[in-house]
Amino acid sequence: MPVPYSYTYPRPALTVDCVVFGFDEGELKVLLVQRDLEPFKGSWALPGGFVRVDESLDDAARRELREETALRDVFLEQLYTIGTLGRDPRERVVTVAYYALVPVGLHEVKASTDAASAAWFCVSDLPTLAFDHDAIVEKAVERLRGKVRYVPIGFELLPEKFTLSQLQHLYEAILERPLDKRNFRKKILGMDVLVETNEIEQDVAHRAARLYRFDEAKYRRLVRKGFNFEI
Amino acid sequence: MPVPYSYTYPRPALTVDCVVFGFDEGELKVLLVQRDLEPFKGSWALPGGFVRVDESLDDAARRELREETALRDVFLEQLYTIGTLGRDPRERVVTVAYYALVPVGLHEVKASTDAASAAWFCVSDLPTLAFDHDAIVEKAVERLRGKVRYVPIGFELLPEKFTLSQLQHLYEAILERPLDKRNFRKKILGMDVLVETNEIEQDVAHRAARLYRFDEAKYRRLVRKGFNFEI
């Protein structure tokens, strides 16, 4: 029996695609999967796939990340929805793009369903991508660059405990410009959202730096008082 | 004959919805239409409707605006895509929300297909809306409030020629805080993106103010040199 008031015209297919960012060796990276199916079989592409009728968009994005890259519990935010005609050779496909931030190294990345393999690539040196995924990556980089300056999401790309230099290099990689060490420290410590731990870096061939944690609860308390994070 | 590699599982329906902003009598307004069809027949709702398989999302949004409110050639930007389960009583519907900025008064607003009537409402005093449209409006207001501060889109809500006071009141309405007259003028004129016309306000019961225009070309030239608009 048909659903009352429903409409039965042909409808576009709906997918989700995820731009997964990581930060490693001083460089901003993106996680790509090698397609195991046509079209674009063998090409590198963003992890993603069709949205099921019984799951939300966010759930679909998380499911695809789990299935294709074994990532879970990561920072995930909707980016943009692309519905250009002809972007998929099969038929009309509208995709809801997401971007994710993951601390590289904490998560084992492995391919599974629908993807032959998964690997990290430098944002500045990507292979040719399937569909219009290069444009989606570009949009995600722009969004990240804009957002990282006034929302404390950069920490999602670092391990729980990090040094101030790591944080600075992260910002330098995303913003693509050098930052002054003393000013950066003054500013970030002055915001009062980092807590100093008793630990220091291990296994480095020079003086070990102090480790800090981002204090999410403190940040939220400050925001309620009108505080604005800004680098 | 089936399209090769296509997928045939059940798929969500796809719609677009538009939050149309206007500025009138010192207040930020939203354009709503009264639904002519079930579900929510008679309720106020955002103009919008189903996306056709042969049109892009932007085209669908513009078509719906034309059909339901007779608006055309307006500023339109994608806002967010909502795919929560159960947001439409009929079946699974994913909607791509847009927001539009129009100079109230320049465009005749009239209802047509699928909408009994269209009318402006103060953002701060909306009726109960169909579906989850109240949440969409809220998200659009947040986006507008965030974006208006660093992108010169406020001008889209004013006629081509406007006074500095009108512009200031617009910002005050969107940002919901008073601005200092002298500082506001100093700042906006200092940016060098407004051009003074030879004209002044007409039919006002007090000293007539000078009219200005936003110089889009000049703005883009400045941006290329590293300039950032910021209120």
Place this chain on the structure above:
DNA sequence: CCAAAAGTGTTTCACGTACACCCATGC
């Protein structure tokens, strides 16, 4: 002449920016 909004400068303070040296550690 009164009401209403237009138009106009200066001072103060906070913050962004530029900049260089000593320290601790591992090898």
Place this chain on the structure above:
DNA sequence: GCATGGGTGTACGTGAAACACTTTTGG
């Protein structure tokens, strides 16, 4: 002892914020 990054303070200039009175016009 040397190479490598860790860690620290000050001076300067720009820009944000606070603030009040005179001018013009219409009624």
